[in-house]
Amino acid sequence: MTAAQPLPTLEITALEKRFGETQVLRSIDLKVQNGELVFVIGPSGSGKSTMLRCCNRLEEPTSGAIHVSGKPMLGIPRKELDRMRLQVGMVFQGFFLYPHLTALKNVTLAQRKALKRPRAEAEARALEMLDKVGLKHKADAMPSELSGGQQQRVAIARALALDPKVMLFDEPTSALDPELVGSVLKVMRDLREGGMTMIVVSHEMQFAREAADRVVFMDGGVIVEEGPPEEIFGNPKSDRLKAFLSRVSGEAA
Amino acid sequence: MDFLDAFLNPEIIARYLPALIRAVWVTLWISVLVVISGLALGALLAGLRAYQKRWLSWPIVLFADLMRALPPLVLMLVLFFGLPSVGIILADWFVLYLILTLVLAAFVEEIFWATMTSLPRGQWEAGAATGLSFLQVLLHVIFPQALRMNIPPLVNRSLTISKMTAYGSVIGVKEIVSVAGSAQAFSGSATPLTMAALAYLIIFYPAMLLSRYIENRFHYEH
Numbered sequence: 480m481t482a483a484q485p486l487p488t489l490e491i492t493a494l495e496k497r498f499g500e501t502q503v504l505r506s507i508d509l510k511v512q513n514g515e516l517v518f519v520i521g522p523s524g525s526g527k528s529t530m531l532r533c534c535n536r537l538e539e540p541t542s543g544a545i546h547v548s549g550k551p552m553l554g555i556p557r558k559e560l561d562r563m564r565l566q567v568g569m570v571f572q573g574f575f576l577y578p579h580l581t582a583l584k585n586v587t588l589a590q591r592k593a594l595k596r597p598r599a600e601a602e603a604r605a606l607e608m609l610d611k612v613g614l615k616h617k618a619d620a621m622p623s624e625l626s627g628g629q630q631q632r633v634a635i636a637r638a639l640a641l642d643p644k645v646m647l648f649d650e651p652t653s654a655l656d657p658e659l660v661g662s663v664l665k666v667m668r669d670l671r672e673g674g675m676t677m678i679v680v681s682h683e684m685q686f687a688r689e690a691a692d693r694v695v696f697m698d699g700g701v702i703v704e705e706g707p708p709e710e711i712f713g714n715p716k717s718d719r720l721k722a723f724l725s726r727v728s729g730e731a732a
Numbered sequence: 733m734d735f736l737d738a739f740l741n742p743e744i745i746a747r748y749l750p751a752l753i754r755a756v757w758v759t760l761w762i763s764v765l766v767v768i769s770g771l772a773l774g775a776l777l778a779g780l781r782a783y784q785k786r787w788l789s790w791p792i793v794l795f796a797d798l799m800r801a802l803p804p805l806v807l808m809l810v811l812f813f814g815l816p817s818v819g820i821i822l823a824d825w826f827v828l829y830l831i832l833t834l835v836l837a838a839f840v841e842e843i844f845w846a847t848m849t850s851l852p853r854g855q856w857e858a859g860a861a862t863g864l865s866f867l868q869v870l871l872h873v874i875f876p877q878a879l880r881m882n883i884p885p886l887v888n889r890s891l892t893i894s895k896m897t898a899y900g901s902v903i904g905v906k907e908i909v910s911v912a913g914s915a916q917a918f919s920g921s922a923t924p925l926t927m928a929a930l931a932y933l934i935i936f937y938p939a940m941l942l943s944r945y946i947e948n949r950f951h952y953e954h
Binding site: 535537557558561562564565567568569571573575576577578579588589592593594634637638641 | 858861
């Protein structure tokens with residue numbers, strides 16, 4: 480996969496983030512190639528979510544660079560940033576559907592206002608995306624009428640409808656009841672089969688094992704180790720990763 | 733019989749009814765204008781404050797605090813009796829309209845601001861992450877939610893401020909209290925005042941029912 484690499488879909492270079500005196504991220508470098516699923520694991524407070532949120536600048540990096548398909552995310556005017564954000568879909572732990580809009584309208588809003596798609600086209604696309612996440616029949620439901628898993632799938636459809644180049648998942652299943660996790664993971668697996676480029680911050684280790692191309696282990700604001708899942712889980716090198724994995728498997732048992 | 737004669741004398745009712753009906757119209761249209769412009773101005777100010785530019789927020793906060801602290805009647809008297817001495821003469825109805833609008837706007841701004849800041853930050857972020865501009869997030873995500881959550885306090889404030897049109901009687905606006913007051917003085921009967929009370933009921937009771945309908949209609953689970 481490394482020979483004639485085209486431009487990475489997402490490239491993080493020397494990313495630093497400080498909150499006041501606290502250094503949350505230090506010299507993060509990460510390249511995500513087209514169609515790749517990169518899984519980010521690490522203890523809480525390790526900077527995983529902050530790194531993800533820097534990618535679409537919900538968090539403002541202190542220094543470094545982020546490029547999406549070669550185009551810079553940093554140092555651009557807000558108007559340009561709004562356009563770049565269309566290419567970076569984000570799914571939040573807390574779903575954050577708009578509670579005053581139906582599922583369909585949740586998925587059409589940004590298509591209409593940010594992409595300026597005509598209503599008919601936006602609605603057709605929204606139904607297509609809702610179908611993809613198995614919720615076409617819930618198009619007219621309000622978010623309050625949906626389960627957590629359904630809300631998260633609508634949120635995924637909302638991001639997908641904008642045809643992003645890369646999808647960021649920030650602990651997408653952490654707020655879900657255990658029996659609802661599977662439905663969201665299934666959608667993510669389908670996306671991966673469809674060739675979507677994805678970065679997933681999550682504690683679903685089983686999913687990482689099965690679906691990830693590459694696993695990144697973060698601790699203390701740095702990338703400690705990265706590699707294919709069988710390497711990371713089967714043959715961890717650093718003590719910190721070993722300690723983390725034994726803690727996590729301890730919890731699971 | 734004495735009671736009815738004092739408070740609901742048919743002759744006096746007939747004599748003053750046309751004047752009172754005219755006064756009801758004055759109260760009504762000033763109220764409607766005040767509510768429309770007060771809600772719009774208050775929402776606009778809250779929206780501007782959301783940009784969090786200090787030079788914009790600071791005057792808005794000062795305005796809202798002053799307008800909520802000062803009694804509207806004092807402001808009206810200052811404007812109506814004070815301004816002519818510097819050569820500015822405003823119509824009585826305009827002073828009433830202007831002050832009530834500003835006071836309502838101040839309360840509306842605070843109501844909106846409180847809700848906008850209490851919405852989960854994720855609502856702003858979800859909008860921004862999908863490429864919406866700040867203004868688009870404000871207009872399509874934040875405001876509609878703030879509006880729905882605020883319908884009860886907004887309706888209450890609107891009703892309260894509408895009833896304050898009665899202050900117009902002090903500066904000579906021919907609204908209900910003013911007209912009923914002079915009628916009472918001329919006739920020596922309390923009947924016009926009873927008529928005034930009934931007139932307010934006729935205006936505001938349906939308004940109250942309407943507000944209840946609106947509250948139910950736009951209620952949604954969070």
